[in-house]
Amino acid sequence: MKTAWDKYPQDKRNVVMDFAEGYKTYLSNSKTEREATKEAIALARMAGFKRLDEYESLKAGDKVYVNNRDKGLCLFVIGKDDITKGMNILGAHIDSPRLDLKQHPLYEDQGLALFDTHYYGGVKKYQWVAHPMSLHGVVIKKDGTKVDLKIGDKDEDPVVGISDLLIHLSADQMKKTGANVVEGEDLNVLVGSIPANGEEKDENVKKYILDLLKEQYGIEEDDFISAEIEVVPSGKARDYGLDRSMVMGYGHDDRICAYTSLMALLDVKELERTACCILADKEEVGSQGATGMQSRFFENAIADIMDKMGVYSELGLRHLLSNSYMLSSDVSAAYDPNYPSVNEMKNTAFFGKGICFNKYTGSRGKGGCNDANPEFIAKLRKVMDDNEVAFQTAELGKVDQGGGGTIAYILANLDMEVIDAGIAVQNMHACYEVASKVDIYEAYRAYMAFIKDMR
């Protein structure tokens, strides 16, 4: 089987391996959509990007970003062409499956203090127990002060976690189906066991946790009402495989496409067509809300960009959108030798075969999908071949096995040509997902080719 690795014999492999180092750092520092946004802004500013309000006016060559409530981002490199002739857009999402603390999370049960959670996104709940977990998020106090929380990822930090039942007492549990082995309401995070003042009074263990939070972060119990705290797997992204050919980490879905799209935009030189990179929130729960892709935020940002270029009109904005092209990037399912039966082998994504294009996603008869137009795919193939990018095409599993959705249809509904693209992963939505380094690098090269040459 010919793979993209063939393009990088041992003496040329560094470029692939080095790119993955940058990605591992980004992924390790980006456990939430807020952290992914913050890291992306830091990288963008190093590459010369500025906030929209830092520009008096915009012209070709300018690099600008618009921040969506610290949970999403649109970045632009202004091209030389008339912007109403359309943009080349890269889009990915930066939220990942996890467990969110409820608004009244903290309670005590028989001398143990726990946080109650509600899971976010599609998770096999049994995968999220008996793992070291960390707490990441923000608490906004009544006066508006923001407290950043990040506990459980430094070596010296404590970790927290959710217990699983010991095998010795699992006779009943083991008879349950996978969906119910661990129930959603039982995803409670153990955070403490010492009573305040060493006294055996009611809720004294809970009190001690509250005392610690007050002392270390200035947080009161009521402050959880205006907080967003996520329970995520602890630990850094790491090399996977004895040959170090893969990366294992939490949140590949979809920070892997976010990082590669972002880096392509950051590294690009002069452009004819304006290029845009969207990093969106809320994909895992349906893309609704102000920070999801269905929000008007994206159109508003473009209107502001056009305004600063001195070319805003409602009709111009409509033309810009309908003349744009987009790679809507999200992770694809990589062939897994342990579970071959879920695939139809001619239309399956494999590790090492490069970026993956999905004409359609959806489920049960393409339901809910964006079905990319072949005229657009033909142009895209040519750009990939001209730039010697390794790519494959696939669908998510065989017909009626399952399926999934992305943000592709939302942009396509704005009247533009969109195709699903992305990087294949194993263990999708588990605590630790796996991807191939050469696919990561080829995705970056594909995004670069697309924003440079697609017209």
Ligand code: MN
């Ligand atoms: Mn995804």
Ligand code: MN
């Ligand atoms: Mn997902």
